[in-house]
Amino acid sequence: MKEIMSTKNPLIKEWKKLHKKKERQQQQRYIIEGFHLVEEAVQAKQKIEALVFNQRGQKEWGPWLQKQPAELLVFVSDDVLHQLSELPTAQGILAIVAMPQVSELPSTHGGWLLLDNVQDPGNVGTMIRTADAAGLAGVILGEGTADIYNTKVLRSMQGSNYHLPIIRYPLVEVMKIFAENKVPVFGTALDDRALPFTQQVSVKSYGLLLGNEGSGVAAELLEKTTANLYIPMKGQAESLNVAIAAGILMYHFELLK
């Protein structure tokens, strides 16, 4: 077990940089906070580089920590923990985790959620959590979609990123692969040619494409879909939140099976 009591320690300085997306990309690692997420990462056999905790963390999760490899344990001062934490109230434990090296082309079996330029971290996290709950095969993040190693996304995913593959891949390429495999991709749009989603019959494998909070799915992608769907609105609201729309559609597709 290591002990680091100074916020000026070079390792702490290096880890603290992980609050920035650019640094996470460069270092290929990220921080998860709180016992629940740390436990999920360990259970999912992610490559943990360090388990960092303060006195409070040791008190609350001492027995669990003792069962982890000693070389991963890093006991720190409250100051150090707060430097590494992005939460208003740090929970006494966090982990430094290596990013998984996923770069293969996605399978096209089962249901896949495709996200085009979804920018709000809470939306992206909630959609991944819902995809997990609904039983989708995986989630593909297209250009402009929020980084999943952002603290807010990690928190709203509640560990679902360890339950199903989350792959960053250009959506134009993804749509070509789906087409080659004869797997339909359904876009979401509010234009005249879109169909109410309830008219779409059951399919075992599919892509479901959702887009940006303000502007929706890019026109160049919508042109290449098998069909575009919309969610009927009986009331006066002009639109649905994108995560809500995704939830309704994913459950519709999965429960139809």
Place this chain on the structure above:
Amino acid sequence: MKEIMSTKNPLIKEWKKLHKKKERQQQQRYIIEGFHLVEEAVQAKQKIEALVFNQRGQKEWGPWLQKQPAELLVFVSDDVLHQLSELPTAQGILAIVAMPQVSELPSTHGGWLLLDNVQDPGNVGTMIRTADAAGLAGVILGEGTADIYNTKVLRSMQGSNYHLPIIRYPLVEVMKIFAENKVPVFGTALDDRALPFTQQVSVKSYGLLLGNEGSGVAAELLEKTTANLYIPMKGQAESLNVAIAAGILMYHFELLK
């Protein structure tokens, strides 16, 4: 048209207090920010007490502002506008609006969303927006549910609070009234006695009860429901976000009709 250039003006000091829930209750008024929401409030014939704008607001929405009653217009300095705004980038226009005086018992006709202790402002706002889109009759806020005049709730509702009645009422009383009118109330729960929601047949009028982000619907309410429903989870996620669950259930009930 009034002009207020000093942040020390007594009216500005009074309005600034509206950032706090307690003061909103006392003054029975609230602030809405941005042209979209202000326009929604005007269209919905809400009681506007003041339309507050700075130079930028005048430049962008001058023609619209000229059509409004002159006695409502308040031109302010940038400093004053920023004092009243809770957004990181103020949009140049906001309104002071009187709270509607709704205290009657709710009707039980149509679909009603009942919220028990839903605390996250974003969740409450999104649920009200979805209720509007899905075509529900109204939303009833029980004890502990976030104040809808909170800036975050107002923003995520996107004006839906002007499209359907939002009533604060004790849920125990609401459930008595629904029972007296022989209108079923469906709870949401993860216990053994709950049914998958897809088994629930169509009803014209109903209450749909959702609960706290952490602890769900209070046990004392769940005991009094017609039936309790759950959303099947095929994946490994332990739960759904409450706004997502509400969206799936509301669309299920409304599309069944």
